[in-house]
Amino acid sequence: MITRENPARTDELVGTVCVTTPAQVDRALERARDAQRGWAALAVPDRAGAVRAATGAVEPVLEELAELMARETGKVLGDSRGELAFALTVLRWAADRAEALLVDRELDDTQGRLLVRHRPFGVVGAITPWNAPVVLAALKVGPALAAGNAVVVKPSPLAPFAVQRFLETVAARLPAGLLQVVQGHAETAAALVGSSLVDRVAFTGGESAGRAIGSLAGRALTPALLELGGNDxxxxxxxxxxxxxxxxxxxxxxxxxxxxxxxxxxxxxxxxxxxxxxxxxxxxxxxxxxxxxxxxxxxxxxxxxxxxxxxxxxxxxxxxxxxxxxxxxxxxxxxxxxxxxxxxxxxxxxxxxxxxxxxxxxxxxxxxxxxxxxxxxxxxxxxxxxxxxxxxxxxxxxxxxxxxxxxxxxxxxxxxxxxxxxxxxLTLRAPFGGVKRSGWGREYGDEGVLEYVQPCVVHAPAAFRAGGAPLAAAAYPTG
The missing domain is CATH 3.40.309.10 (Aldehyde Dehydrogenase; Chain A, domain 2)
Incomplete structure (x- = not known):
């Protein structure tokens, strides 16, 4: 059980939440994988429209969520309100950019016929910190969903409540199992990141936790996005x-x-x-x-x-x-x-x-x-x-x-x-992330959406199409 006190009044209990066991994490991932197949089959505009529509469910409870966030994190109420409003903006922005970016690109010219498609990874495991719990979850959830992935989020045990309420409110308007929250400490994170059912990891947090996440993801050969703080x-x-x-x-x-x-x-x-x-x-x-x-x-x-x-x-x-x-x-x-x-x-x-x-x-x-x-x-x-x-x-x-x-x-x-x-x-149009040991991968910007897709290609070289040039003339690519 996770118990969280109010850091401004430590004798006040904000709430408790049950820890998700490794077996429960596996079941959540299985539900996510089942939901993801049908979600990925939708056209990008249909997915984007569903994400935008789901954000509307949060509007009526924003003030309640802001107070909850202030009580569990110590963030002032106005700042908490601003974070929640910006999280909705991020989700809508991600849906809009996905429509513009994730279109098939097809060329048919003297070099041959080329089709480039953007395919989702599958199931994304996201681990988020306590200092901006909702917006840092939205920066992963929005692009991942719009790109056709399912997402399972593990928040920090220091800020488990507002982000769970926010995400579950959005998830209620989406296909069952597509967006889920699991709760816990290092054991829960390890069960999520190390699972063979996770196809992409996204993490924001400190360096020591980032090393552990990166090591687990590396052993599973799962690509990971890591944002690890800085000394600006x-x-x-x-x-x-x-x-x-x-x-x-x-x-x-x-x-x-x-x-x-x-x-x-x-x-x-x-x-x-x-x-x-x-x-x-x-x-x-x-x-x-x-x-x-x-x-x-x-x-x-x-x-x-x-x-x-x-x-x-x-x-x-x-x-x-x-x-x-x-x-x-x-x-x-x-x-x-x-x-x-x-x-x-x-x-x-x-x-x-x-x-x-x-x-x-x-x-x-x-x-x-x-x-x-x-x-x-x-x-x-x-x-x-x-x-x-x-x-x-x-x-x-x-x-x-x-x-x-x-x-x-x-x-x-x-x-x-x-x-x-x-x-x-900051601006949504500019990619954000670190160099050196501040991590790799980007959030915000078009790059933040493209982190959640893989370019896949179908290619017919000109030499092997009807009337193409002899093999010797096309043995190596020219451009």
Whole structure:
């Protein structure tokens, strides 16, 4: 049994859910495989239309789901509402793009006749994290369903409820067995990923879990999409515009969802000539925007971290940096109606004077503590920003867009933002994912839809059609 407490009020039980046994996972996969055959036989417009129609069932329960998400994750209520609305947008977008992309391509010319079709993998096993549980599930479910696959989703045990309610509401409007949810810990994940009934794996989460998922999928020879987080640098050049709008974007790029976002700003590099100004701009932005407290309370913009373990880890990283000579500058205010002692709260802070080798800088802290580091030269900061083995996101901030794009192209990151970072810089049309050890495969963009199909070809070379050229003239392909 999975029991989940409210991280803002740890004496409050949000709910319980039964763990899915390995035998039950197998039965779910068998139902998915049976459903997938008929689903894949439908024309793409028919599948897309069914997915779009199914999203309508969620609209009446959005507010209920938002409150549930806030209570189980600690994400503030407005943020939870935004995630749910965006998840519906993702499902509808995936259906639309599938119609445009997954059309047969046929050529009949002097080189021969060629047919390229996009076939679904079959059954997709998706494993999703707790920090954005519904939207990160939708980014897998939408493209996979529209492409003709069935999907079985295993959410994080730290956020099992809202995503299950969301997906089951959508699934009720689709063929039985096509979209299912299983619950559990590592044993359930292993039963899902290691099954011979799974044809494609999609995972978002941390590196250690990603290694385990990748190893299981590799042993089964199952292709896997892995998005594994990052240690995103943001670089503020000497000509950065630090008005209130830019400061607010930068602040929330680091501290939205209490800093627990894979593409959050984790390291802030500021040109030395603008360092003091940037720190003051962020302090002023925090005074305007950051209020720590119960995520269901009006006016609260930052809730707790997800667990006591997370709170202890982030606090220890800050304490270690301070012991080494850094300064922790606490930001924002506290909601008067919230007792921070009841939950897993960590006050947001800027950490000044840390070194690149400090664990707070060198590792992904995944919490509300942002190290601010000075630099003097662009080549120097590029080397520092590209240091390490993670490469999910990065950003460059400058009044000169052309220069920012040129420097951004040299960042070792799968997605580089200009003059923004994190969610304010995403677009559905752009593929998102990491390089280096931040994973492989892409979500968002056309590439995110094409991850769930396999191009299959039928080809009649010109040489072997009626009246074709002699064999010797066509022994090797020419283009």
């Amino acid at each position: 640098p943001a670089v503020l050049l000497h000509d950065v515009v630090l008005d209130d709008g830019a400061a607010d974007r930068l602040l929330m790029a680091a501290f939205a969802t209490s800093g627990q976002v894979c593409m959050a700003v984790k390291r802030l590099y500021v040109h030395r000539s603008r360092y003091d100004e940037a720190v003051e701009a962020l302090r002023a932005a925090a005074d305007r925007m950051l209020c720590v407290g119960d995520p269901l309370h009006d006016g609260v913009s930052m809730g707790p971290v997800v667990s006591g373990q997370s709170a202890d880890r982030v606090s220890a990283l800050v304490a270690q940096a301070v012991a080494g000579g850094a300064e922790a500058l606490v930001l924002g205010s506290v909601d008067a109606q919230t007792d921070l002692g009841r939950g897993y709260f960590v006050r947001p802070s800027l950490v000044l004077g840390a070194g690149d080798a400090d664990p707070l800088v060198a590792a992904e802290q995944f919490g509300p503590a942002l190290p601010v580091l000075a630099f003097d030269d662009e080549e120097e900061v590029l080397a520092r920003a590209n240091a390490g083995d993670l490469g999910l996101g990065a950003s460059v901030w400058s009044a000169d867009e052309e220069h920012a794009f040129a420097l951004g192209a040299r960042m070792e990151a799968g997605f580089t933002f200009v003059n923004t970072h994190n969610r304010t810089g």
